[in-house]
Amino acid sequence: MHHFNYQHGELYCEEVPLRRIAEETGTPAYIYSSATLTRHYQAFDHSFADIPHLTCFSVKALSNLAILRLFSRLGSGFDIVSGGELYRVEQAGGDFQKVVYSGVSKTEPELEYALSKGILFFNVESEGELELLNQVAGRLGKKTPVALRINPDIDPQTHAHISTGLKVNKFGIELGQAKSLFRDWKKYPHLELCGVDCHIGSQLLRMEPIVEALSFLVKLVGELRGMGLEIKYLDLGGGLGITYNSEHPPLPGEYAAEISEMAKASGCKLILEPGRVIAGNAGVLLLQVSFLKENSLKRFIIADGGMNDLIRPALYGSYHEVWPVTQKPDQPGSLADLVGPICESADFLARDRVFPELKRGELLAVMSAGAYGFVMASNYNGQPLPAEVLVSGRDFHVIREREKYSDLTRLEKIPEFLDGK
Numbered sequence: 001m002h003h004f005n006y007q008h009g010e011l012y013c014e015e016v017p018l019r020r021i022a023e024e025t026g027t028p029a030y031i032y033s034s035a036t037l038t039r040h041y042q043a044f045d046h047s048f049a050d051i052p053h054l055t056c057f058s059v060k061a062l063s064n065l066a067i068l069r070l071f072s073r074l075g076s077g078f079d080i081v082s083g084g085e086l087y088r089v090e091q092a093g094g095d096f097q098k099v100v101y102s103g104v105s106k107t108e109p110e111l112e113y114a115l116s117k118g119i120l121f122f123n124v125e126s127e128g129e130l131e132l133l134n135q136v137a138g139r140l141g142k143k144t145p146v147a148l149r150i151n152p153d154i155d156p157q158t159h160a161h162i163s164t165g166l167k168v169n170k171f172g173i174e175l176g177q178a179k180s181l182f183r184d185w186k187k188y189p190h191l192e193l194c195g196v197d198c199h200i201g202s203q204l205l206r207m208e209p210i211v212e213a214l215s216f217l218v219k220l221v222g223e224l225r226g227m228g229l230e231i232k233y234l235d236l237g238g239g240l241g242i243t244y245n246s247e248h249p250p251l252p253g254e255y256a257a258e259i260s261e262m263a264k265a266s267g268c269k270l271i272l273e274p275g276r277v278i279a280g281n282a283g284v285l286l287l288q289v290s291f292l293k294e295n296s297l298k299r300f301i302i303a304d305g306g307m308n309d310l311i312r313p314a315l316y317g318s319y320h321e322v323w324p325v326t327q328k329p330d331q332p333g334s335l336a337d338l339v340g341p342i343c344e345s346a347d348f349l350a351r352d353r354v355f356p357e358l359k360r361g362e363l364l365a366v367m368s369a370g371a372y373g374f375v376m377a378s379n380y381n382g383q384p385l386p387a388e389v390l391v392s393g394r395d396f397h398v399i400r401e402r403e404k405y406s407d408l409t410r411l412e413k414i415p416e417f418l419d420g421k
């Protein structure tokens with residue numbers, strides 16, 4: 001359920017017509033609904049109310065400071081994968097004691113930064129990282145909590161690009177290797193083993209692989225306890241899918257019902273790292289039609305935003321619904337591609353989709369763009385990043401200004417030998 005609905009034939013976000021936002025901030029713009037973000041976070045988190053758990057919103061999905069502040073105020077922790085994301089959490093006033101840090105290529109400065117802030121734990125993804133973290137912690141005179149991210153070799157049945165728990169994927173440590181690291185834990189005097197972790201993939205639509213991953217971790221926790229190791233946290237990652245088109249993912253309540261008992265029985269605190277399920281349907285990309293063009297084969301709707309703003313269709317062939325901001329109830333429509341300004345044929349947001357008649361200047365909302373939308377946007381083709389807007393009831397707030405041309409070149413320098421300064 002989200003708060004983007006038609007009222008009197010106009011598309012609204014909560015109580016604000018999208019047309020009004022477009023008039024004030026221009027397009028392209030990402031529009032997020034704070035009521036939807038709140039509702040999704042609470043629906044997810046409350047589903048686990050009966051068991052010890054911590055929901056850590058996955059910063060990579062949507063990382064604007066205002067949004068992180070909103071989640072922080074709701075009590076959320078954060079799943080991060082870089083020093084930059086930790087910096088965002090810090091700027092948003094997030095609680096470091098609720099931060100878990102995954103990622104296969106953490107650098108020494110990143111480890112130092114996270115160590116100095118005292119995060120809840122690191123999800124370590126290789127033996128090399130374990131050694132480096134031990135060294136850095138020793139140098140800083142700290143003992144830090146660590147979980148190992150295990151690669152369980154489970155097929156999550158999702159798009160290959162967002163599948164992360166198979167041996168062909170770079171993520172985590174395979175079981176046999178992890179076990180020998182656990183056995184030799186004394187080699188890491190500055191690391192306190194506190195948990196096990198896995199994240200098998202994203203946009204998961206079936207419970208079986210998730211339950212399989214959980215039972216895999218629970219079994220491992222049992223074995224580790226048998227070896228005298230204390231395991232406090234069981235981190236199941238994120239991954240729960242959403243409806244973009246006609247998918248029927250498990251609802252958060254169903255997801256929780258299927259895993260709660262097993263997680264509780266493990267005696268561990270369950271850590272969850274949802275991103276998409278909370279943010280995906282809480283945001284849209286608002287565009288304006290620049291031109292309409294037809295050839296003998298195809299009809300193109302050309303908009304002022306494209307793969308530079310939302311790369312998911314180009315990168316994964318993802319489906320996003322497109323709603324006209326002014327409703328067109330009785331029009332049969334015809335097939336068209338919605339394309340953007342980028343000089344690539346991969347620059348499409350929708351392909352062979354039925355669109356109503358549209359005119360230059362009309363507004364379109366690309367739906368379900370709240371997760372992995374703005375965060376993956378780029379300046380390709382000299383396009384400034386779009387504005388981000390947060391709606392709250394009758395009000396809306398620009399939470400990131402549209403970039404200006406001067407932002408495009410802000411960090412660039414012409415060296416002296418080219419007569420620069």
Ligand code: LLP
Pocket residue numbers: 058060061079102162164199201202203237238239240273274275276277312316371372
């Ligand atoms: N935890 C870890 C360690 C992750 O790698 C991810 C996502 C999450 C949590 C959050 O997963 P979620 O609940 O959002 O599925 N750009 C792709 C998605 C990449 C996901 C990467 N990892 C897309 O647009 O579909």
